[in-house]
Amino acid sequence: MTDALDVTLRLLAVLVAFLVLPLVVGQTEHKVMAHMQGRLGPMYAGGFHGWAQLVADGVKFVQKEDVVPAGADRRVFQLAPAVALLPYLLVLLVIPLGPGDAVGQAVDAGIFFALAVMGVGVLGSLMAGWASANKFSLLGGLRTAAQLLSYELPMLLAAASVAMAAGTVSLTGIADAFEWWWLPWQIVGAIVFFVAGLAELQRPPFDMPVADSEIIFGAYTEYTGLRFAFFLLAEYAGIVVLCGLTTVLFLGGWQGPFGGDGLGWFWTLLKTAVLAFVVIWLRVTYPRLREDQLQKLSWTFLVPLALAQIALTGVVKVVIP
Amino acid sequence: MSHGFLSPTGVEIAFVLVGVVTLGSAIVSVTTRRLVHAALWLVVALGGLAVEYLLLTAEFIAWVQVLIYIGSVVVLLLFGLMLTRAPIGRSPDADSGNRGVALGVAVAAAAALVWVVVDAFRTTWIELDGASAGTTKATGESLFQHWVLPFEALSVLLLAALVGAIVLSRKRAAEGDER
Numbered sequence: 001m002t003d004a005l006d007v008t009l010r011l012l013a014v015l016v017a018f019l020v021l022p023l024v025v026g027q028t029e030h031k032v033m034a035h036m037q038g039r040l041g042p043m044y045a046g047g048f049h050g051w052a053q054l055v056a057d058g059v060k061f062v063q064k065e066d067v068v069p070a071g072a073d074r075r076v077f078q079l080a081p082a083v084a085l086l087p088y089l090l091v092l093l094v095i096p097l098g099p100g101d102a103v104g105q106a107v108d109a110g111i112f113f114a115l116a117v118m119g120v121g122v123l124g125s126l127m128a129g130w131a132s133a134n135k136f137s138l139l140g141g142l143r144t145a146a147q148l149l150s151y152e153l154p155m156l157l158a159a160a161s162v163a164m165a166a167g168t169v170s171l172t173g174i175a176d177a178f179e180w181w182w183l184p185w186q187i188v189g190a191i192v193f194f195v196a197g198l199a200e201l202q203r204p205p206f207d208m209p210v211a212d213s214e215i216i217f218g219a220y221t222e223y224t225g226l227r228f229a230f231f232l233l234a235e236y237a238g239i240v241v242l243c244g245l246t247t248v249l250f251l252g253g254w255q256g257p258f259g260g261d262g263l264g265w266f267w268t269l270l271k272t273a274v275l276a277f278v279v280i281w282l283r284v285t286y287p288r289l290r291e292d293q294l295q296k297l298s299w300t301f302l303v304p305l306a307l308a309q310i311a312l313t314g315v316v317k318v319v320i321p
Numbered sequence: 322m323s324h325g326f327l328s329p330t331g332v333e334i335a336f337v338l339v340g341v342v343t344l345g346s347a348i349v350s351v352t353t354r355r356l357v358h359a360a361l362w363l364v365v366a367l368g369g370l371a372v373e374y375l376l377l378t379a380e381f382i383a384w385v386q387v388l389i390y391i392g393s394v395v396v397l398l399l400f401g402l403m404l405t406r407a408p409i410g411r412s413p414d415a416d417s418g419n420r421g422v423a424l425g426v427a428v429a430a431a432a433a434l435v436w437v438v439v440d441a442f443r444t445t446w447i448e449l450d451g452a453s454a455g456t457t458k459a460t461g462e463s464l465f466q467h468w469v470l471p472f473e474a475l476s477v478l479l480l481a482a483l484v485g486a487i488v489l490s491r492k493r494a495a496e497g498d499e500r
Contacts, residue, residue, distance in 0.1 A: 073409045076361065109457045112384035119392025123364065126399050130357055133409050145400035152393060169381075169457050 010105065011093075018089050022236035023054050029236075029280045030054075036284045057229075064225035071133035072222065080131060081223070081230035084124025087117045088237035095244040096172045098254045098264030103172060110171035111159050114245055115152075118200065121234065122148045125202075125209065128231070129219035140218020143209040143291065147199055150298040155196035157306035158189040161313045162249045171245075175253030183251070185316060189309040190250035192302050194275070197242040199298070201235060203279060205286035208294055243275035244268070336376045343369030354411040360398050367391050378447055379455030 030053060034041025046052025068077055091114045096103035107113045122144060129141020163169045165186060166177040183190075199206040210218035220231045247253055251271045254264030289297065343366050350362035367390045374383035406412075417423075464472060 071409065073355075073357075076357070107380070109381045109384050112381065112388060112457075116384045116388035116392055119388060119396075122396065123391070123399075126396065126403075127361070130399070130403060130407060131409070138403060142400065142403050145396050145403070148396055149393065149400065156388075 014089070014093050018092050018237060021240045022233055025239050025276050025280075026054050026232075026236045027051065028276065029283075032277065032280045033284050036281070061226055061229035066225045066227060067222075069133055069222050073131040073133070076127050076131035077222075078227070080124045080128035081227040081234075082124070083127060084121055085230045085234040085237065087121035088234060088241050090117050091241045092237070092244070094171060095241070095248060096175060096253060097268050099172075099176065099261045106172060107170070109169045111163055111169045111174070111249070114171070114241075115156060115159060118238075118241065119148065119152060121238070122200065124231075124234070125219045128223065132219070132222040134222050136215040136217075137219050137221045139215045140209045140221070143215075144202065144219060146291075147202065147206065147209060147294065150295055151196040151199040151302070154192050154298060154302035154306045155200065157303070157310060158193035158196065159249060161189040161306070161309045162186055164310070164313045164317060171248050171253075175248045175255070178252035178255055180252075186250055186309070186313070188305055189313075190246065192306045192309065193250065194242070194246050196298070196302060197246065198279065198282070199294070201238040201242060203235070203239070204283040205289050206294060207288055208291055211288060239276055239279050240272070243272040243279065246275055247271040332376055336373060339369050339372045339376065343373065354416070356402055356412055357399065357407050357409075360395060360402060363398070364391055364395050367395070374455075377455065379460070381455065381457040381460045 030041045031049070042050030042053035044050055045056040068074055093105050094103065094107045094110050094113055096106075125144040126141050129137045129139075129144060132138075162174060162182075165182060166174040168174060168177065202209050210220065215221070220228060223231060247268060253271075254261070254268045256263060256267035256270075346362045346365035346369065350359045350366055353359050353362065367386065371383045371386040371391075374380075374386060
């Protein structure tokens, strides 16, 4: 009985995190972008500095008509948002918040699980792009696929490097093995992982698949109402997942300068939040990359860097056992 | 502990059910007349296979299956379909006249594989209660201690395929220049 209760509580906690954290990131994005651009951002909804803006947006999306284009492939079109969103919920389940069993569900091969399931989420964009029967959507889907294929490799290689360093592929094990000098040692891998993750999420400056000035909104052009909101939510859930993974893999997870294991959850959340701020910052700072620049960055820059990081990790691991 | 076919455990029942779903989606995948739907049914079949690995305690293999086959191979397939021709609805012109031959080859290959697997693992049982036999550690140890040579041979094969792909694409580019 207590086992069932334990599992239920864990699932509930992960579900709440999944529903709340993306909205927090979204609202932060509203405000941070606004202040970086010298304006206020949403100020009215909810009273205090427009904190309820995204809730209001959600209510608006629910009220909108759910349109499926006449020429579209109905079933695939309607299924796509769920395929895009649910994988992030599953990944959130395995990201440890603190030491020991402060994790939704400990998975032995945690890195592989997280990266594999994140890759499945992209299928949702592909399905949406194809099923919409719209040439802009199809172009968006094509760009999504091309981007995923080129950025999956450096991301995996960077993750493999840190797994080699820790001698385990379990997320809890990696954060447990972390020492402060891993930061300079694995810094190249961390940057490669983070940049490739941004590209996989299609965040600016890698938002070629949804480039609104060229192909309207890529694979999501034909979507309205709640299904469109699901795609947006998937993007923000993706930010939370990417920042959480980077924190656990490269920044030591729950390890902090003081507070011990009791404050572990605080350090994890703080590092994740700082990374999420960087994600927003990059969006405001850099212009969108062109498709060929995007491919070039991955194949001629990130992949060699990731390979060099793996070589460095191997050498250090052999020299200092 | 005795192992009987007449008193299946929960895991065995789940294994059979997932197997039926996998087989069904695989059959739909080769018989459907909609190209992209075939690729999407392939996702279901490959995902079902990953669940089967998971039920056999081979956790690492299961995630790698999802990562490589669903995350990369199917995405590449869809990319290729979208680049060439992926109409919404039926595409009867994509059918080939080789249905009979294909069925024969598939049945022969399946029979050979099932025979080999049954012959090799007839009396092998996986103990579900004790330590897992398919963890990353166990998989890695057996792969790099007992199966290093096949592993390396496979990497050479992949390298050869990679070089071949580069040669083919470069040749076509050179011909394009002459025109």
